[in-house]
Amino acid sequence: MIVSAVVAAGNGEPALSVDVLRQLVDHVRDTDVAPVGPGPGPLATLTDREQEVALAVAEGLSNSEIAERLYLSVGSVKADVSSALTRLGLHNRVQLAIVAHESRGARRG
Numbered sequence: 001m002i003v004s005a006v007v008a009a010g011n012g013e014p015a016l017s018v019d020v021l022r023q024l025v026d027h028v029r030d031t032d033v034a035p036v037g038p039g040p041g042p043l044a045t046l047t048d049r050e051q052e053v054a055l056a057v058a059e060g061l062s063n064s065e066i067a068e069r070l071y072l073s074v075g076s077v078k079a080d081v082s083s084a085l086t087r088l089g090l091h092n093r094v095q096l097a098i099v100a101h102e103s104r105g106a107r108r109g
Contacts, residue, residue: 012062012063012064012074012077012078013062013063013064014060014061014062014093015093017060018059018060021060021094021097022060024094024098025058025097025098025101025102041102041103042088042099042103043099043100043103045087045088046083046084046087046088047080047083049070049072049080050080050083050084050087051100052070053066053070053077053080053081053084054081054084054096054097054099054100055100055104056069056070057081057093057096057097057100058096058097058098058100058101058104060097063077063078063081081093081096084096
């Protein structure tokens with residue numbers, strides 16, 4: 001299972017299933033709650049396209065699926081994910097998914 005997750009991540013695909021990612025996001029959200037104050041969330045520091053890509057990552061989509069949905073090349077999606085990670089000071093897609101998921105929830109709030 002670990003090997004397949006590493007191979008998937010190396011191919012730009014989610015290393016975790018959508019269900020596992022949702023469980024992880026729910027767990028982190030429920031156990032590590034930070035107060036949400038007024039003003040823009042962390043995604044506000046991203047470009048519109050980086051925000052779209054981040055939200056798609058939060059849905060558990062692979063780079064290929066995001067590229068297809070947004071009519072971009074896979075390389076562009078990889079660049080946007082990398083840029084979003086750098087701007088937000090994050091290290092991986094799971095962290096990006098959590099931030100995007102929480103941001104989406106805060107905007108609906």
